[in-house]
Amino acid sequence: MCGIVGIYSRKPEITTEIAYCALFALQHRGQESAGIAISDSEKIRVYKGMGLITRVLTPKVLKKLGSGNIAIGHVRYSTTGESKLENAQPLLVRSKVGSIAVAHNGNLVNYWDLRNALESEGRAFLTDSDTEIIAQLLSAILLENDIVDALKILDSKLIGSYALVILYNNTLIAYRDPHGIRPLCVGEADFGYVIASESCAIDSTGGELIRDVRPGEAVIIQDGEIEFVKINRCRRKAFCVFEYIYFARPDSVVDGRSVYTVRHSIGRVLARESAVEADMVSPVPDSGTTSAIGFSEESGIPYLEALIKNRYVGRTFIMPEQWLREQSVRLKMNVVRENVRDKRVILVDDSIVRGTTSRKIVDMVRDAGAKKVHFRVGSPPIISPCYMGIDMSTKKELIASSRSVKEIQEIINADSLSYLSLNGLLKAVGADEKELCLACLTGNYPVRVPGEELRH
Ligand code: SF4
Structure with a gap:
């Protein structure tokens, strides 16, 4: 349970402030670390630290991050990966395709399979977070594919829950896994667009909810144009019922329902x-x-x-x-x-x-x-x-x-x-129970989970 936001702003001088507002509304989703990445079309700057947003993203830090049209942000509580600064997000990787920053809410159940496979190809990892796997895989796939095809290939390799916001070449990308396990929604404001884990984050920027990102759907925002692209078919929706019971803020609308x-x-x-x-x-x-x-x-x-x-x-x-x-x-x-x-x-x-x-x-x-x-x-x-x-x-x-x-x-x-x-x-x-993940209440998981003993 982390909180993620993605901002496209036509007012580059206030993009970090907008990201801050949206993230602040999601503080309840994670208190261990916070971070923002911003792109000014030439390079991506990232700042992240341990602790609450107010401690990490001070006015001085926001000023230092500077201006840009797109930003992503993250508040973390750890599942895969320890609670330490290296695992804080957004995670930035640099490769031949350029810089990619990723913020992730969810957990890959095939983390070790993917990591072992990548390590045997000679890749090194700086963190023990599953988000680095996503960032590394994506940067490799983008070498030979456009964004839509890259997301399709990436999606075919991941098992688990993954709501993502990604900064790449001055493009803001959001993607929600085909089961739609974790929430993700899109809103519009006078300055541009906000993508966030919960609608309360959109509200906090003065924006209005457009709709949820559908399971298996990507949102791509480039030069101010927003595009919704179906990446994968949703075979069985499995929205986390605990978002309603506990995680989400009561003033949020998640997956079409008021919490x-x-x-x-x-x-x-x-x-x-x-x-x-x-x-x-x-x-x-x-x-x-x-x-x-x-x-x-x-x-x-x-x-x-x-x-x-x-x-x-x-x-x-x-x-x-x-x-x-x-x-x-x-x-x-x-x-x-x-x-x-x-x-x-x-x-x-x-x-x-x-x-x-x-x-x-x-x-x-x-x-x-x-x-x-x-x-x-x-x-x-x-x-x-x-x-x-x-x-x-x-x-x-x-x-x-x-x-x-x-x-x-x-x-x-x-x-x-x-x-x-x-x-x-x-x-x-x-x-209907077919729309929800109820696994912690029933033991029936929506995705194949490698043996517990392997993971622990
Ligand atoms: S319903 Fe339970 S098992 Fe499923 S994602 Fe939510 S907390 Fe996890």
Whole structure:
């Protein structure tokens, strides 16, 4: 789960600022590193660093990056490749065809196959990120092919999820894998075009969403002209259902649906499926908020906040190390004692991954005087790892992979625990299961995944 943006701007002097605004709207998708690459038709300049956008892309850095008509940007949280500066993006490669900068959201499941094959041809790698594989392959293919054919050949070699923005010869290219696993959309503004992981990034530049990039489709912007080109047929769409449950911002429209509306419906369906007597419904902030509102409306139980989030602490789930995750729960939120004292509290959260956060939250609410703490989850149990770009990549990390709901209830110390059913989730999203990736909930992967033991 990273955030990517691509900007075509007719106002070269503000292109980096536009890219900054769009990236800033996507900070929730990755907090480990940030970067921007800009092209002024002669050369590509890149700046990237570790940490939040405000720390990395300072006004001084933006000024130094200078002007240009096209830029791409990236915020990262790591899946393949460690959390270190060399793996930050955009990634720049120089070859006989010129310079190519790539920003990638997703994860290649055949990373090691591709890397071994390229290394046996004598290629060296500077990073352990799968994005370098994409950049190197593309630069080699472009030696003998135009952009459209190069994308077709590249696509035939990649397995996994890959939403891409690419800077090449003063052309902005975006491509979404044929399963459409990760989101990518295009918008238009008075200065030009914005391509981004989520529509909230387009909104932040003052632009308007045109539409999603379709699975297997490329967007090519050259000299201000935009072209949509079908590169590969979408045999089976598999949009990540967790974009709706957790990742995307509620004010975004992703893959044609309002994230807010889906989360609100999740809360309503959850209330119908797992009613319980209580005095109040509270979200686990922030991602449980919209579902808790829906739950409260459907059940008639008052909405009242049990927990307040410290706005200056990032999401726990996307902190790469367990120790950091554990420390950050108490830093992240605190209980409103007056609201929960002597009450039967329903806590609504979007999902349970490892269970460590849920246990701490239940204990905090109980210690503050709640009589009962019921836990409701806006997704079915996560039972399988994600190989398509989300950091929950081994089964043993997942609390529900080998435990019953009753066992999890005991571990998190709740008086009752209920998850949303799979059918309930599909109803709330308003999609057929053939349109979505549900692999972490069902174990059925949309792409062939080489053996887990090989990857880990
Ligand atoms: S496995 Fe789960 S988190 Fe990963 S892409 Fe599929 S639905 Fe999304």
